[in-house]
Amino acid sequence: MADEALSAGAVARRLGVAVTTLRTWHQRYGLGPSQHVPGHHRRYTAADLARLEIMRRLTAEGITPAEAARWARQTPAPGLAGEVSTDALVEVRPLGVRDGGGQTIPVGRAGPAARGLARAAMRLDSVAIGETIARALAADGVVATWDGLLRPVLVGIGERHAATGGLVEVEHVVSRCVSEAFATVTRAGPATGPARILLSCADEEQHTLPLEALAAALAEANVAYRMLGARVPAAALVEAVNRTGPAAVVVWSHLQATADPAQLTVLLASPRRPLLVLAAGPGWRADSLPAGVVRPVDLAEAVALALAVRDSLGQPAGH
Amino acid sequence: MADEALSAGAVARRLGVAVTTLRTWHQRYGLGPSQHVPGHHRRYTAADLARLEIMRRLTAEGITPAEAARWARQTPAPGLAGEVSTDALVEVRPLGVRDGGGQTIPVGRAGPAARGLARAAMRLDSVAIGETIARALAADGVVATWDGLLRPVLVGIGERHAATGGLVEVEHVVSRCVSEAFATVTRAGPATGPARILLSCADEEQHTLPLEALAAALAEANVAYRMLGARVPAAALVEAVNRTGPAAVVVWSHLQATADPAQLTVLLASPRRPLLVLAAGPGWRADSLPAGVVRPVDLAEAVALALAVRDSLGQPAGH
DNA sequence: ATAACGACGCAGGAATCGACGCAACTCGTA
DNA sequence: TACGAGTTGCGTCGATTCCTGCGTCGTTAT
Numbered sequence: 001m002a003d004e005a006l007s008a009g010a011v012a013r014r015l016g017v018a019v020t021t022l023r024t025w026h027q028r029y030g031l032g033p034s035q036h037v038p039g040h041h042r043r044y045t046a047a048d049l050a051r052l053e054i055m056r057r058l059t060a061e062g063i064t065p066a067e068a069a070r071w072a073r074q075t076p077a078p079g080l081a082g083e084v085s086t087d088a089l090v091e092v093r094p095l096g097v098r099d100g101g102g103q104t105i106p107v108g109r110a111g112p113a114a115r116g117l118a119r120a121a122m123r124l125d126s127v128a129i130g131e132t133i134a135r136a137l138a139a140d141g142v143v144a145t146w147d148g149l150l151r152p153v154l155v156g157i158g159e160r161h162a163a164t165g166g167l168v169e170v171e172h173v174v175s176r177c178v179s180e181a182f183a184t185v186t187r188a189g190p191a192t193g194p195a196r197i198l199l200s201c202a203d204e205e206q207h208t209l210p211l212e213a214l215a216a217a218l219a220e221a222n223v224a225y226r227m228l229g230a231r232v233p234a235a236a237l238v239e240a241v242n243r244t245g246p247a248a249v250v251v252w253s254h255l256q257a258t259a260d261p262a263q264l265t266v267l268l269a270s271p272r273r274p275l276l277v278l279a280a281g282p283g284w285r286a287d288s289l290p291a292g293v294v295r296p297v298d299l300a301e302a303v304a305l306a307l308a309v310r311d312s313l314g315q316p317a318g319h
Numbered sequence: 320m321a322d323e324a325l326s327a328g329a330v331a332r333r334l335g336v337a338v339t340t341l342r343t344w345h346q347r348y349g350l351g352p353s354q355h356v357p358g359h360h361r362r363y364t365a366a367d368l369a370r371l372e373i374m375r376r377l378t379a380e381g382i383t384p385a386e387a388a389r390w391a392r393q394t395p396a397p398g399l400a401g402e403v404s405t406d407a408l409v410e411v412r413p414l415g416v417r418d419g420g421g422q423t424i425p426v427g428r429a430g431p432a433a434r435g436l437a438r439a440a441m442r443l444d445s446v447a448i449g450e451t452i453a454r455a456l457a458a459d460g461v462v463a464t465w466d467g468l469l470r471p472v473l474v475g476i477g478e479r480h481a482a483t484g485g486l487v488e489v490e491h492v493v494s495r496c497v498s499e500a501f502a503t504v505t506r507a508g509p510a511t512g513p514a515r516i517l518l519s520c521a522d523e524e525q526h527t528l529p530l531e532a533l534a535a536a537l538a539e540a541n542v543a544y545r546m547l548g549a550r551v552p553a554a555a556l557v558e559a560v561n562r563t564g565p566a567a568v569v570v571w572s573h574l575q576a577t578a579d580p581a582q583l584t585v586l587l588a589s590p591r592r593p594l595l596v597l598a599a600g601p602g603w604r605a606d607s608l609p610a611g612v613v614r615p616v617d618l619a620e621a622v623a624l625a626l627a628v629r630d631s632l633g634q635p636a637g638h
Numbered sequence: 639a640t641a642a643c644g645a646c647g648c649a650g651g652a653a654t655c656g657a658c659g660c661a662a663c664t665c666g667t668a
Numbered sequence: 669t670a671c672g673a674g675t676t677g678c679g680t681c682g683a684t685t686c687c688t689g690c691g692t693c694g695t696t697a698t
Contacts, residue, residue, distance in 0.1 A: 009564075013562075013563060013564035013591075014513045016562065016563060018562075124545055124559060124562065124563055126514070126545055126546065127510055127514075127543075130506065134506075166555075166558070168551065168552055168554075168555035168558075169547055169551065169555045169556070169558055169559040169562075172547045172548040172549070172550075172551060172555075173545065173546070173547060173548070175548060176546050176547075176548045179498070179502065180502040180505055180506055181506075183498065183499040183502035183503065183506075184502060184503055184506050186499055187449065187453075187499055187500075187502075187503050195445070206525075224446075226443055226445060226492065227445065227492070227495050228488055228491045228492060228495075229491040229492070229494060229495045230491070231491075232487065232488065232491060233487055235487075236487035236488045236491075237488070239487075239488060240443060240488040243443065243488075244443055
């Protein structure tokens with residue numbers, strides 16, 4: 001048993017926080033090396049690190065740092081199995097405990113889970129990010145998770161990025177984790193019946209996440225679909241429509257620059273014109289859309305429309 | 320070539336350090352002649368010298384002596400796929416003709432599975448595509464599936480696309496299915512230990528699939544990593560490196576346009592300089608890479624290098 | 639006789655310390 | 669809706685601690 005005396009920098013790197021934060025946690029919450037002479041360097045033992053790991057896990061769950069520190073401090077030093085039931089903690093929120101700010105992502109009143117996700121994101125802790133998302137997906141489903149957890153955090157990152165220009169790495173890590181989480185949902189739900197719904201990004205549009213959310217929501221509802229992905233030229237979209245003859249087509253555009261209504265018009269003029277053409281995303285201008293195009297306001301509406309198409313045309317043995 | 324036991328002075332002269340330093344390295348880091356009785360003269364064998372060579376080169380590259388000693392000490396004496404020598408790797412491959420996928424195999428020799436995958440792709444049948452990939456992954460693992468199945472098909476589609484201009488939808492559907500398959504692999508393997516490997520695309524680079532393959536291969540081997548994803552500006556990459564202090568960084572570039580060596584140079588000049596910087600992908604020009612950058616030729620080599628980093632630095636022992 | 643040994647110490651530089659402050663986020667209240 | 673109070677993460681600054689390569693000294697192996 002060698003004494004793994006980790007330095008402050010090493011611990012900070014491992015946790016994904018700044019060295020100064022480690023010092024702050026020590027003096028504010030008493031969460032530091034058990035043996036530390038003031039003025040000397042901090043040397044974290046395995047037990048100290050375990051405490052900090054608990055701190056990291058609890059804050060990633062959305063628990064107030066002060067509260068998390070209280071739990072981390074009271075854990076028995078020996079033994080790695082310091083499992084703390086987090087579910088109970090989320091519910092019980094003592095009065096007078098506020099959520100603070102600091103270097104974080106604004107999530108508004110999106111709940112503790114979103115705050116925890118934001119914190120894990122700032123630390124680039126992809127494991128915690130993935131676990132949080134998976135838990136939310138299992139508990140609340142795709143639509144609720146998207147609206148209540150993922151979108152607030154993603155929007156927060158986007159705003160901060162637009163304002164300061166930074167946070168690019170954070171955005172990428174979160175996006176990737178969200179993609180992976182949606183992918184597991186997608187893979188888990190085996191599609192039944194033919195895919196009559198086609199999902200596609202607009203030409204040059206690179207943002208896929210909302211479309212992936214829709215895909216996951218459809219998979220959750222056992223609705224078959226086809227996902228084309230990002231940067232689909234109008235010709236390729238028409239080609240796909242002609243080849244597969246979908247009942248509904250969803251075209252996502254995040255930016256106005258990618259929202260050329262012509263690619264929708266071409267769709268409507270296609271030989272195998274789909275019953276429903278959805279222009280989704282904030283890029284589209286309502287007044288410039290060709291007639292016959294529906295514009296859902298949120299994920300729930302898009303899912304509902306897609307389900308309607310499935311229900312009306314799902315059974316080939318009609319009347 | 321018999322192993323002439325070198326004296327301390329000879330070794331010191333060869334390495335360019337003082338004799339006392341050799342003694343210091345021995346008693347501080349345990350980096351000395353494997354057989355040495357206290358009080359007697361040190362006699363360095365070839366293996367001992369090799370260890371010291373590693374020590375010298377790593378410290379010359381700006382790596383903390385303690386960390387460099389850890390590398391040198393745990394290097395297997397008989398070259399077990401281990402030779403850490405970055406310079407050697409760069410020089411051994413004077414012209415890396417292709418490595419991300421230059422070979423023109425029209426899916427013909429790649430086996431029946433590839434043919435079936437190509438057919439399902441043309442049909443935009445994402446279910447069949449996903450099943451084929453999942454089956455191959457389960458049977459052959461990530462690396463073999465990538466080299467033997469996915470890369471041939473993707474390359475074939477790419478060539479056809481370049482020639483005819485069509486097949487965009489096919490490419491997108493296949494890419495998405497591959498991503499999802501890799502994501503399930505990624506999610507299935509719980510990472511153990513801190514993530515010391517950082518995966519990132521070059522600036523403006525949009526192709527993520529090869530990086531996702533690497534991530535899946537690492538997850539398959541239970542190696543923790545961090546994936547940044549596509550279009551990572553150099554500043555964001557440096558930011559992530561400084562925040563998480565990884566041991567190895569893999570930067571993927573598919574196109575020459577995105578392979579600016581400056582973003583690697585910045586990495587090497589970073590305060591928390593990683594031990595290993597891998598320039599992966601066909602975009603990089605071997606002759607324009609800064610010294611100290613390793614250029615893996617294929618997925619297997621990249622995985623092997625990453626594993627070496629994990630194995631060599633698993634335990635951050637104290638002094 | 640020469641080179642190496644072990645112990646000790648030293649100077650330069652990197653990392654960290656403690657204190658302070660700032661900016662940003664939430665939430666209750668006017 | 670706007671604003672102040674409470675939190676929180678982290679940057680900055682001068683001082684201090686720690687690491688590291690190497691020189692010196694008396695002794696010992698070759």
